[in-house]
Amino acid sequence: MIQYLLECLVFQLIFLLVYDLFLKWETFFQWNRVYLIGTYVLSLILPWVTIEAFKTTVPIEFSNYTQFVFQLNEIQVGTTDTEAAFLSPAEWGYLIFFIGVLFMALWFGFKLFQLYRLLQKGFVSHHIGFTMILVKESEIAFSFFKYIFLGEKVSKEKTPSIIAHELVHIEQKHSLDLLFFELMRIVSWFNPLVYLYQKRIAELHEFIADSEVSKHNKKEQYQILLSEVFQTQNISFVNQFFKKSSIKKRIVMLKKEKSKQIYQLKYLFLLPIILGMLLYTSCENETNEKSRTESSIKREGNETFLIVNDLNSMSEDEKNMREELMNELIKMETAQILIVEDESNSVKIHMDKGEIAKVEVEKGVLDAEAGTSQNFKNSVPFGEIEEVPIFSGCEGATDTRLCFMEKMEAHIKKHFYYPKEAQNKGIEGRVNVIFTITEDGFIENIKTRGPDKILEDVVVDIISKLPRMQPGKFEGENISVPFSIPITFKLQ
Template sequence: MLQFVLECIAFQLLFLVIYDFFLKRETFFQWNRVYLLATFILSLVLPWVKIEAFKQQVPQNLVMYPELWWNFQKLEITATAIDEPFFNITWQEGLLYGGMLVAFVLFLLKLGQLHLLKKHGKKIKYPEFTQIIISNSTMAFSFFKSIFLGDKVVAKKHDTIIAHELVHIRQGHTWDLLFFELMRIIAWFNPLVYVYQNRTAELHEFIADAQVSKEQQPAHYQQLLAQVFETEHISFINQFFTKSLIKKRIVMLQKSKSKDVFKLKYLLLIPLVLGMLIYTSCESESTTSEVKNQELSLNDEALIEDIKSEIKQAKIQYGENWFIEMPNIFGDNQHKDFYIQTKKEYFRSSLSFIYYMSDLMQKYPGKLKIDPASMVYPSEEEYTNYVKREKAFQILDENLRISVSDKDMSIHLIEKDDKNLGPGDWITVEDVKDLTGTEIKKVNKALDLIKGTPRNVVIKDEQYSFLILNKIRQPLDLNFLEESSKNSTGKSEQTETISFASIDQVPIFPGCENASDKRGCFNDKIQLHISKNFRYPIEAQEAGLQGRVSVMFMITKEGAIENIRLRGPDKLLEDEVERIIKRLPNMTPGKHQGNTVNVPFSIPVTFKLK
C-alpha cells in the first residue's frame, strides 16, 4: 500500500508540473479542467496497470543461500492466531484513520455552515436555480443549484454575479470540487490533493468569467471584480469573490485567446503516461533463469551431461563458492506449496547437491556422514516418482499437511501394487481432503506415538490411502565446517560469508553486549522480537492459511539486515515474516578468525490457527 501511495503522489506531481509549466497560462479552460480531473484519476489507476507489451525484466541483486544453510538453527517460532481486541491497530494506522476522521468532521462542519445559511436565508425559486438571500451580507457563491447572495448584493442589482454563478451550475462545477473534497478526506496527508482542488477551483472562475465577459462589458465586469465582498471559507463552493484569485481573474480577462496550435502541448501527456506504464509494468528478475519447456525432452544422459557442464563452468567462474553463486540451483518457485520442479530443475538440484557433498568429503575426509542413497544420480523413474509424490501431497487436508511437516515426517500415496508397508496403525476417515477436528486429533496422537520408531501410520478414505512414516535420512551435521582455506603461505584466507553455526563470534544483538552466552542471547532476542512484532494477517486467518515460513537473511559486515529470502505456503504469511525481519535493529557484525564477515541466519516461523 505504501508503494501505491508513493507512486500516486509521484505521478500527480509530474502531471502538475506539466500543467503549471505548459498549460496553466493558456485560455483552453475547459481542456485544462478535463486535464486536471483525468490526470488525478489516472494517477490512482496507473499503479495497478500492468501491460504485457511494456513488461521489462529489472534485475535485482540476489543472494542465493545454499540449501544446507536453511536448517542450521534448531530455533523455531510458533505463532498462533488469537482473538485480538477490536481496536488493535498500529500507531501508523491510528494516525491515518485519525486524520481521515478529522477531515470528515471538518467536511461535516462545512455542510453544517451551508445548511444554516440555507435555513435562515430567504428562498426564491427560479427555473434553473434557487436564490437564497442572506440578510446583512455581501457574500456571493453557488453550491449545486443554489445561489447564495447577500441582501446588499441584491440591492445593487448585480445580475452579472448571478450570470457568473449560473455558469457554475450549468457546468456542474460543484461535483469537481466535491470529488477533491472526498480525496482530501481519504488522502488528507497528500498535499497535492489540495493543489489539485485549488487549481480546479481557479479554472472554474476563469471559465465563468470568460462566459460572462462575452455577454457583459469587460470594463464593467472587471470593476465589479475589484469590489470588496464577504467570503465563506468553504473549499467546495464556487464563490464569486476570492481575494487570492481576483488579480489572476482580471489578468485572464485581459489575456488574448490562445492559438489553437498550442493545444499540441497536451500531447506531452502521451510520452509521460507511456513512461508511467512502462514503470508500472516492470517486473523484477532474479539471477536465476527460467527453464524452457523444450528442455524436458532431453533424455537422462544428455540432461546430466548438460548440467555437469554448468557445474564445471560454475566452479571455474566462482571457485569454492560455486554452490552458493551458481544460478538456477534452487529457484524461488520451488519453495512455494504445490510447486513441482521441472525435470531439469530436479536434476540440477540433485546433481549440484552430489557434487557439493563430494567436494566437502574431499576437503574434510572422515567428518561428513552421508546417506549413500542421496548420492545416486537422478533418473527419469526417480523424477516420475517425485512428481507423483508431490501431486499426491496436494490432495491432503491442509491440517494434515501441517502436522506431517511439523513432525518432520514423510507421506506417500499408496498404490494398489504396494506391498510390505511394514507395521503400523490404520486410521479410516470420511475424507482425507477435509478432516474433522476429531479426526486430525486422532491422527496427531498416532503420529506422536510412532515418532522415532520403525512404525508407520496409514490414513485412508474410500478413495485414497496414504502412508505416513518417519524420515529415513538423518539431517546433515555441518557444524564441523570451517569456512576458510589455507593458501600457499600457510596464512588463513578468509571467505566473506560464514554460517551462524560455524562462526567464531556471532553477531551481537543490541542488549547482548555483556551477555556471557552471546549466541544464546542472540537466539532469545530473535524469538522475543518475532513474538513482540507478530500479527497474524487478517486475510490469512479468513482464508484459513497456516503453515511454516522459513526465513533466511544476511547480517552484513556493517551489521545491517539484507537479502531476506522466504519459503512459505502463501505470500500473505511470507509478507508478515518479511515485515518482522525488516524491523530488526542493526547489530554488531560477526567475526571469524579476527575478520568481520557476513553471517546468514535462518529461522522457521510456524503460523497456527486455533
C-alpha cells in the same frame, strides 16, 4: 499499499507539473477541466494496470524444469490478544488513517452545517434554473449546486453580473467537480496533492465563468467589479465569486488573448507520459516477483552464496564472481553448495571434489538448501506420485492430499508457540521450511530460512514433532517426498 500510494503521488505530481508548466495559462478551459479530473482518476488506476507486452518473460528452458518440491498454502499464526498488549506497526498505521478519515468526514459535515445555517438565516426565493438565498448583514457571493448565496449588502448594480457568473457554475455543474475532490480529501487526507488539485479546479471554474460572463459584459467593467473587496466564505467545495487569492489571476486571464488552436497539441504530452507510467507499472509488477538485490557474496559457515539480479542476463562482474567462486569451491576438499538465485528460480550446483554431481532447478522455493546430491535421489514430482504420503488419521480419506494439508495445518496450530523473547523484540515475519518425508515415513532434512533464528527454532521444533507417516509411492516403490511450508509469525 505503501507502494501504491507512492506511485499515485508521483503520478499526480507529474500530471500537475505538466498542467502548471504547459496548460494552466491557456484559454482551453474545458480541456483543462477534463485534464485535471481525468489525470487524477488516471493516477489512481494506472498503478494497477499492467501490459503483458512490457513484462519480462521467463525463457522456456527455465520454465519447463520439473518442480521437485510441493509447497503448501501459507499458514499464518500469531499471538493472542492476551499475549500482545500493543498494536503492530501496520495496525497503528491503519488506526491513524481511519482517525484522519473520521476527522475529515466530521470537518466536511461541519462545512455542510455552515451552509445549512446560511440557508436557514437567509431569505429564499425561487427562480428559473436556480434558488436565491439572500443572507442578512453579509456581502458573501457564492453558489452550491442550484443555490446562489448572496449577501444583502451587495449593491443592486453588481448583482446581475454576479448572478450571471454563478449561473455558469450551476449550468456547467462545477459543484460536482469540487465535491469529488472534497471526497478525495476525506479518504486521502494525508495527500497534499489532492488539495492542489482542488485549488487548481476551483481557479479554473472561475476562469470559465469569467470568460462566459465577459462575452455579454464589457471586460473593463467586469474587471473593476473583480477588483473590489467583498466578504468570502471559507468553504472549499463552493464556487465563490469573491476570493482574494484568485482575483489577480482572474483579471490576468480576462486580459489574455484566446489561445491559438495549435497549442492544443500540448495535450499530446500526455501520451508519452502515460505510456512511460504503464511501462513502469508493468515492469515494476514483474520485478516485485523477483528480488532486485545487488550482486553480493555472503558466507555463513560452510555455505557460499552468489546472489545475482537476473539468472538469464548476468553482468560481467557477476559472471566473474561466479567463476571465482566455482574455482574456489573446486579446490576445497569437502563438498560445498553454490547457490545462484533470484526469487523465481533457484539453481543449485552441488560440488564434490571438483566435479559437478548434480544440477537442480527448484522454481518458487526460497533458499531451500540440499545437503548433498543424494537428498532427492528417489524423489518424484508430486503431481506424478501415485500415492501421496499418508498423514496419521488420513488412512481412510477419499482425498488424501486435502486431508494431509488439513492435518498439517492442525498440527502446526496445536504445537505453535510464540517465544516471549521474540514478542518483546517485536520479531515477526515469514519462516520458510523445507523437509523430507523419507522412504520410511520419517521427517528428515529440516531446513529453515526466516527473519530471526528464534522463529526458525520454533518451526524446526514444530516440524520435528510430526508423526511418522506412510511414505509416498511411485511405480509401486516407496519414495521420499520434499515439502515446503511458509509459516508467518504475526504479532497482534
